[in-house]
Amino acid sequence: MPTSGCSLDENPGFFSRGGVDPRAKWLVTFAFLLVVTSFGKYEISRLTPLVLYPVSLTAVSCVPVTKLLRRVLVALPFVLFVGLFNPLFDREILFKVWGLSISGGWISFVSITFRSLLAVAAAVVLAMTTPFDRLCIGLEKMGVPRVLVTQLQFLYRYLSLLQEEAVRMVRAHALRARGNRPKIRVSSAASMIGFLLLRSLDRATRIYRSMLVRGFDGEVRLMKPLRFAWSRDGIFVGFWALYFLTVRFVDVPGRLFGWVLGR
Amino acid sequence: MSHHFLEVRDLWVAYPDGTEALRGLSFRLEHGEAVGLVGANGAGKSTTLLALAGLINPCRGSVNLGGTVLSKQTVGEIRRRIGFLFQDPDDQLFMPTVFDDVAFGPLNQGLTAEEVEERVRTALEQVGARHLAERPAHRLSGGEKRSVAIATVLSMIPDVLIMDEPSASLDPRGRRLLIGLLKSFTHTRLVATHDLDLVLEVCPRTIVLSGGRVEADGETARIFQDRTLLERCGLEPPLCLQGMPR
Numbered sequence: 001m002p003t004s005g006c007s008l009d010e011n012p013g014f015f016s017r018g019g020v021d022p023r024a025k026w027l028v029t030f031a032f033l034l035v036v037t038s039f040g041k042y043e044i045s046r047l048t049p050l051v052l053y054p055v056s057l058t059a060v061s062c063v064p065v066t067k068l069l070r071r072v073l074v075a076l077p078f079v080l081f082v083g084l085f086n087p088l089f090d091r092e093i094l095f096k097v098w099g100l101s102i103s104g105g106w107i108s109f110v111s112i113t114f115r116s117l118l119a120v121a122a123a124v125v126l127a128m129t130t131p132f133d134r135l136c137i138g139l140e141k142m143g144v145p146r147v148l149v150t151q152l153q154f155l156y157r158y159l160s161l162l163q164e165e166a167v168r169m170v171r172a173h174a175l176r177a178r179g180n181r182p183k184i185r186v187s188s189a190a191s192m193i194g195f196l197l198l199r200s201l202d203r204a205t206r207i208y209r210s211m212l213v214r215g216f217d218g219e220v221r222l223m224k225p226l227r228f229a230w231s232r233d234g235i236f237v238g239f240w241a242l243y244f245l246t247v248r249f250v251d252v253p254g255r256l257f258g259w260v261l262g263r
Numbered sequence: 264m265s266h267h268f269l270e271v272r273d274l275w276v277a278y279p280d281g282t283e284a285l286r287g288l289s290f291r292l293e294h295g296e297a298v299g300l301v302g303a304n305g306a307g308k309s310t311t312l313l314a315l316a317g318l319i320n321p322c323r324g325s326v327n328l329g330g331t332v333l334s335k336q337t338v339g340e341i342r343r344r345i346g347f348l349f350q351d352p353d354d355q356l357f358m359p360t361v362f363d364d365v366a367f368g369p370l371n372q373g374l375t376a377e378e379v380e381e382r383v384r385t386a387l388e389q390v391g392a393r394h395l396a397e398r399p400a401h402r403l404s405g406g407e408k409r410s411v412a413i414a415t416v417l418s419m420i421p422d423v424l425i426m427d428e429p430s431a432s433l434d435p436r437g438r439r440l441l442i443g444l445l446k447s448f449t450h451t452r453l454v455a456t457h458d459l460d461l462v463l464e465v466c467p468r469t470i471v472l473s474g475g476r477v478e479a480d481g482e483t484a485r486i487f488q489d490r491t492l493l494e495r496c497g498l499e500p501p502l503c504l505q506g507m508p509r
Contacts, residue, residue, distance in 0.1 A: 133399075207357050211367075213342050214367050221371065
């Protein structure tokens with residue numbers, strides 16, 4: 001059966017299956033997000049060294065940059081929307097460039113957009129370089145309740161099937177509707193969503209039955225022990241933690257700029 | 264492997280809306296028998312299979328597997344001994360990878376990691392799918408999914424194999440491979456299907472259901488040549504017999 005949707009775990013390499021432990025990746029990703037969000041709202045230049053994280057991991061993981069960019073750009077409209085009103089509300093002029101007045105709103109808008117894209121890039125790199133099951137095992141080993149992790153696994157497993165059922169339904173509607181590009185009316189959409197829910201419930205019942213006949217007792221057991229190797233994963237976490245702390249507390253671009261200019 | 268029988272006696276099943284799906288069903292499978300369960304849509308095939316695994320509760324009657332009568336107390340043991348193959352492999356393959364799916368049953372049986380690995384390896388080899396072990400199930404082709412679904416059942420080393428439409432949505436080659444596989448098993452097998460040609464090849468005995476009752480039970484070749492019986496039960500002779508003179 002063909003699957004729709006994009007693959008999230010198709011890139012081999014140092015950072016993927018058999019490479020860095022997913023717990024280490026989660027830790028570093030969380031730390032990255034924490035640092036990215038911890039800067040002030042007008043901060044832009046000090047965020048720039050953080051680009052190194054997604055870029056370097058993309059390079060060592062053999063992930064095509066275009067693929068990464070494509071997925072990051074998907075989030076761009078939402079990212080832009082988040083900071084859209086800042087230029088309207090924050091009109092205080094912070095500085096002038098060649099006679100052009102730059103308000104705080106525009107600076108914070110650029111900052112929000114930049115840090116949001118950084119965060120999305122980090123999440124996309126994590127997802128593209130780690131099989132989903134290993135990400136879930138990593139979460140579970142880090143103390144996330146098993147029931148939530150199981151829900152995530154089932155969501156990932158059956159999302160494509162749900163999507164296929166929805167596509168089939170829309171296609172069936174299009175074939176029986178009027179016009180060249182028929183629109184789905186609200187009443188039809190409600191009915192279709194209802195059917196989709198019923199079908200999902202039916203499938204859930206069948207899956208549960210198939211679990212029961214194989215001895216399911218409420219606990220999903222997995223047989224994939226993770227191995228946190230200090231010589232690899234410890235160094236990975238340590239290096240990035242040190243780098244993030246440095247970027248957070250030292251004005252790296254400012255110092256580099258000063259050093260280049262000889263000040 | 265089974266050294267037991269499967270006996271269904273006077274089984275009645277009604278759904279909440281009042282529909283009587285099974286009305287006094289009785290049959291017995293001996294050790295190692297391969298039996299086809301055929302009938303028109305709504306004849307009660309799937310309901311029979313669900314009732315055998317204790318997935319729906321009968322109003323009346325009994326299911327006896329090798330001397331153990333199905334009840335609330337024994338349903339766990341019965342399920343351990345019955346390998347149930349569902350019609351849609353996507354319902355059966357819910358774990359992140361093929362390995363995890365095949366290991367799901369043995370892990371629930373409380374086996375050690377080594378034993379589970381051995382079971383998974385053997386089951387996947389039996390269906391010729393060892394190379395798929397690390398693949399996610401949703402990326403497999405229809406035939407591969409079916410093979411892996413069978414492996415998930417075999418890894419539990421069941422006494423009885425129960426299959427619901429095993430050849431559904433398989434291409435001719437996949438179906439041919441499945442038939443070869445089913446013929447190679449020595450388990451007691453109950454195959455519910457509309458694919459009468461498959462039954463003819465795999466099952467020496469056939470049970471015909473109609474309206475929730477056993478309409479006929481006997482030698483497959485004899486039953487499939489009885490056109491009156493087949494027509495009465497909403498069936499047609501297998502394609503390979505349709506061209507033959509009466």
